[in-house]
Amino acid sequence: MFADRVDRVRARMQDLDVQVLLLSVGPELPYLTGYEAMPLERLTMLVLPVDGDATLLVPRLEAPRVVDRPDVFRLEAWDETDDPIARTAELVGGAPTVAVGDRMWSRFLVDLLPAVGVERWVRGNDVVGPIRAVKDAAEVEALLAAGAAADRVAAQLQSGQIPLRGRTEAEVSADIGRRLVDEGHHKVNFAIVAAGPNASSPHHEPGSTVIEDGQAVLCDFGGTMHGPGGVGYCSDMTRVVAVGSAPDDLLEAYAALEAAQQAAVHGAVVGVTCESVDRIARQRLVDAGWGEWFIHRTGHGIGIEEHEDPYIVEGNTTPLVAGHAFSVEPGVYPPGRWGIRLEDIVVATDDGPVACNRADHGLVVVDA
Secondary structure, eight states, X not given: OHHHHHHHHHHHHHHHTOOEEEEOSXXXXXXXXXXXXXXXXXXXXXXXXXXXXXXXXXXXXXGGGSOOOTTTOEEEEEOTTSOHHHHHHHHHTTOSEEEEOTTOOHHHHHHHHHHHOXXXXXXXXXXXXXXXXXXXXXXXXXXXXXXXXXXXXXXXXXXXXXXXXXXXXXXXXXXXXXXXXXXXXXXXXXXXXEEGGGGGSTTOOOOSOBOOTTOEEEEEEEEEEEOGGXXXXXXXXXXXXXXXXXXXXXXXXXXXXXXXXXXXXXXXXXXXXXXXXXXXXXXXXXXXXXXXXXXXXXXXXXXXXXXXXXXXXXXXXXXXXXXXXXXXXXXXXXXXXXXXXXXXXXXXXXXOOEESOOXXXXXXXXXX
């Protein structure tokens, strides 16, 4: 699996005239090696030449965490008194064009710039991003498993098993997080809980607000589950529930939102552009009179990262291909009133879009 990915990356490096790819912390490293580096002040670096052996430089104290993959890389551990920047420069060997991972810390890049004498730097995502964006069968299965686990938590929310009334947003957020782990996630990435007017801020931080009767509560949550090769893949979904009852204007908006979201999911077929999926959702909300308060893109890609290519947004003319995985999550956020969002993860396939999330899409009223 990893060797095949490296081969595809090298083919793209040839197409882009890139001689060396440098990857430190960030999603590309586990994608190609199965190893996720800790974000330390000690340098970890995969030096991947377009031809020849790849070398994974790691601090010696981290070497026991690396699963040796001799068909992918040669492991080289460095000691506390060594100079890993100089060793990286030696391995780069005067290559004229080098791609560097988007997440590499600036402290390492600043030190590398004078040490390697590269003529041209390019973004590592330009090399690896389009390859990572197209998921293989094992990755799709991992996303489906993560989505199903998140669905089980959503079902608990919608059935009233997660108490809301009289609890703070922070308490409910922690409860959702624990349930994600109980359902198989090994890490919680986020659990947004926003009650009433707080939900008009799409990325509201759950706090001390106490949830009351008559409020709609937006819950956007996801985590990471181990997938192929031990690499984690993400879930991400949003559902809204109302405690006791919901105001009429919110019910009206939610009906339009649900129709817009489902239309966009069904329209996400192979061959259409990313921006066209965004337009489907956006136009439905405009026609219903709520478009003014749809203030973000319709979706983002997902995989090892919660947000990655492809982005479902106006201006992205990338056509969907089988294996693209992304969220479809329109929202409506009138300031100071309430906020609603409906989100599923969707995989484009040759047989049509497949949703990773099946939990009830309606505005469920709970008495909890």
